[in-house]
Amino acid sequence: MFNFLKSKPIISKQDSMFQVETYKWLLKYFGGKDFYEEAKLILPTRQYFPSKVKDPEEAAIETFEAVKKYAGMEEWPCKLVAQEEDINPVVGETLVVRDTPSSALGTFEYKGEDEVIITYNPASLSSPTQLVATFAHELAHYLTGTAIEPPPGGWDNWEFATDITATFLGFGVFMANSTFNFSQYTGSGSQGWKTTNSGYLTESEHIYALAIFLLLKSVPVDQAxxxxKPNLKKLLKKAVKEIDNSNIIAELKAIKHEEPELAACQSTNL
Known part of the structure; x- marks a missing residue:
C-alpha cells in the first residue's frame, strides 16, 4: 500500500551515500580520540569568538587562529594572506556594472617543505560567518590533503568532501548559514540587491552533514x-530524525581509526 504521507528525504539517496562514505573516510583517517573527545560544535557566539580587534587585518588573523585552534590544527604551519580587493561594481551615482569578476572566497596552496599558504577575500570581513566558513573549508583542504587515500569517488570529489570535512571539524553551523546570502545596498542615487552562494554543497546537504555530526557526537539538536537561520532549523530536525531512523550512525561508529601516513598536499582554489 502506498504511503502518501511519507515525507520526501531531504537529500537524494546518492548524495546521502556519498556523505556516509565521506564520513567513513574521515573517521578512518582523522577520527578516533581527536573526533570523539576533542571536536566540538563551534557556534557564532562570544564563547568561541570573544576577541575585540582594532582593524580588519587583525580581525582576519584572530579569526583564523581561532578556527585553527578549534579544528585541532593550531600547530600546523601555514601563512594567511589577504587577496587583492574585488572591483567595486558601483562606478557612479546611477551606474552599476553587472557581473563584475570577483576573487575566490579562499585558496589553499601547498608549496612543499611545510610551506602552506591560505588566502582569503577581504570582502569576507564584512561577514564573520562567511569568513569562518572559508577558513574552515581551507583548513579542511590542508587536513585531507595529507590523506594517502582519495575521498569517495576520487580527488575530483575533493571539494565536496572538503565541505563535509569542515562540518566534521565542528563548523557545520557556519557552513550551512553561509551557503546562501541575500543583501541589499543603497548609495547616493543607486540601490539594489544581490544574492551569493558559497561552497559546493547545497543548504540541505550541509544540514544533512551537520545532522550526522550531531548524532555521532551526541550533541543536542537545540545547540545547533x-x-x-530560521529556514534551516526545521530542516535540521527533519534530517536528525531521518538519520536516527536508519542504521547510518551505528555503521559509522563501527569504523576503526587508522593513523594516516602523510602525503604531499594538493593545492586548490575555492
Missing amino acids: TSCL
Missing part, C-alpha cells in the same frame, strides 16, 4: 538550531 539556536544559531541556525
Whole structure:
C-alpha cells in the first residue's frame, strides 16, 4: 500500500551515500580520540569568538587562529594572506556594472617543505560567518590533503568532501548559514540587491552533514538550531530524525581509526 504521507528525504539517496562514505573516510583517517573527545560544535557566539580587534587585518588573523585552534590544527604551519580587493561594481551615482569578476572566497596552496599558504577575500570581513566558513573549508583542504587515500569517488570529489570535512571539524553551523546570502545596498542615487552562494554543497546537504555530526557526537539538536537561520532549523530536525531512523550512525561508529601516513598536499582554489 502506498504511503502518501511519507515525507520526501531531504537529500537524494546518492548524495546521502556519498556523505556516509565521506564520513567513513574521515573517521578512518582523522577520527578516533581527536573526533570523539576533542571536536566540538563551534557556534557564532562570544564563547568561541570573544576577541575585540582594532582593524580588519587583525580581525582576519584572530579569526583564523581561532578556527585553527578549534579544528585541532593550531600547530600546523601555514601563512594567511589577504587577496587583492574585488572591483567595486558601483562606478557612479546611477551606474552599476553587472557581473563584475570577483576573487575566490579562499585558496589553499601547498608549496612543499611545510610551506602552506591560505588566502582569503577581504570582502569576507564584512561577514564573520562567511569568513569562518572559508577558513574552515581551507583548513579542511590542508587536513585531507595529507590523506594517502582519495575521498569517495576520487580527488575530483575533493571539494565536496572538503565541505563535509569542515562540518566534521565542528563548523557545520557556519557552513550551512553561509551557503546562501541575500543583501541589499543603497548609495547616493543607486540601490539594489544581490544574492551569493558559497561552497559546493547545497543548504540541505550541509544540514544533512551537520545532522550526522550531531548524532555521532551526541550533541543536542537545540545547540545547533539556536544559531541556525530560521529556514534551516526545521530542516535540521527533519534530517536528525531521518538519520536516527536508519542504521547510518551505528555503521559509522563501527569504523576503526587508522593513523594516516602523510602525503604531499594538493593545492586548490575555492
